[in-house]
Amino acid sequence: MKTLITGAAGFIGSHLCEALVKDHQIIGLDNFCDFYDPKIKENNISFLQGSPNFKLVKTDIRNQLELAEVFKANKFDLVIHLAAMAGVRPSIENPQLYTEVNINGTVNLLEECRKHNVKNFIFASSSSVYGNNKKVPFAESDPVDHPISPYASTKKAGELICHTYHHLHQMSMACLRFFTVYGPRQRPDLAIRKFSRMMLNGEEIPVFGDGSTKRDYTYIDDIIDGILKAIDFVLSGNKYDVFNLGESQTISLTKMIQTIENTLEIKAKKKILPMQPGDVEQTYADISKSKTILGYNPETDFETGIAKFIDWLKIQ
Template identity: 50%
Template sequence: MIILLTGGAGFIGSSLAKQLLEEGHRVICLDNLDSYYDPDIKWRNVQETLNDPEYHFHEGDIRDSELIDTLFQNYAFDAVVHLAARAGVRPSVQDPGLYYDVNVNGTLTVLQAMQRWQVKKMVFASSSSVYGDSQQVPFLETDTADRPLSPYAASKRAAELLCHTFHHLYGFDIFCLRFFTVYGPRQRPEMAISQFTDSILNGRPITVFGDGSTSRDYTYVEDIVNGIIQSLENLKGYEVLNIGGSDPISLADLIHVIERAVGETARINRLPMQPGDVQLTYADIAKASQLIGYQPSVRIEEGIRRFVEWYRSRLNYSLATEEY
């Protein structure tokens, strides 16, 4: 299978690319190496697969319709995995126009190219944030998702609706996967687990928004990758699927898990809850289990242990490089 992977240099995308290549697929990666976080991190992710003859990297923006058309013209894509997006709930409150432009108009650009070039299969990366501050737990795909609390969440929900429109008009097979707080090796540096681990290892206080009672359904990146691949293998019609760990943990308990993995105690700087944050996320994964055979396999304690081990190895590598 020849796959267009947008956002392929990021945390999830680079992990997915590696697995797709191992399974014998051809991966065409498109990423603009955005400066939302250090582009060098993404470039290092890409370097790990550049030598594979079945991997091709193109730097560019999903809003560039001419570039997108060129890619569709040059490669006979069988499917698109659309991960590219402007990420982050809190930053979206400060710049909603950018989030709408990238996440909605960018998705529309890709969908229109698929229609022009008759590529009818897509896996779209959505987000658990579309559920807003839902009181119905665990979250079901049939729940109303029309009360988003941030522009990021609103943009992801809008993109889901666009995907349905193209399914209806052109017979596209599209699965919209609502990811629940993904973590693991290569995780973005501004995310909580990365920041907490780095601060605790370096003896700095961690910043905690709220009293620690908020809970998140954390999902290890390996499980997310498996969910995407299982979706590719079972694409038929239009579906929305929760891809989560289905085992929420409070922020306070998460910090304790990280402390045990690091072997140090955190010093905590508490601040008020931030606009756009929700109290709880919790995935009902029964539909994904039934349709694609999805089952998360890495519990939070094991996932954090693996992440801290990876983080320490990267830190030691950086220090060794500086010495020489």
């Protein structure tokens, strides 16, 4: 199977390439943007260099002409679209960039799929589409009409445009709402990696709010398992559906810091700061639909996941 993975050099993309490279012929597309150090991304996929089943294409999904060349040169069976400007807070500073990459870039890809008759598509959405949903856990049937950051709005827009292409062009689709993903190679801007690194360096960590905000942290292996199951789902017919991929377990910010402290055996020096605009109070995934339809079954509890992450971080 020939598979295009966009955002292949990123955190989740590099793990997905690792999981698929035995069975799929992968074209890994990435523009190595400087949202964080591109050298980290080169490192993420360095183990794939030389693999006969992996080819890296340095292209920007905003560039329709270059995308067209990639689709002309390859007959894809499946596209897994992970490339995006990620991150909630920076999207408030630069909403145009998030719109160009996350919305226009997604439409560019869908257009190439339409023109080249590629029928299977997976879209990386986000738990942020739920905004400050009061009902927990968050279910796919809950209304998601009140996103509170440009990033969240672009992800909701992505889900909608995917549905349109499913409806008009019979493309089989799964939109996956990832809940805060962590583990080896985690993005350096995300709190678990940032805090762990700062604590190892003896630096003060910025704590936004009183520590009561909660996240449903999802270990990378469980996310990859969910994506693999979503591949089977889209390949099994002409479908469209949205799925939560989380652990269905909430961890407060205070508990997250304590778990890192216990694992590192270092007491954090905290700088307490006000809550940041765009940050939601909690995320909590109802995963019953993903369990029933996809057979998704996350297995990694937070303490185990953090221990594996810290083992990896210490050798970086």
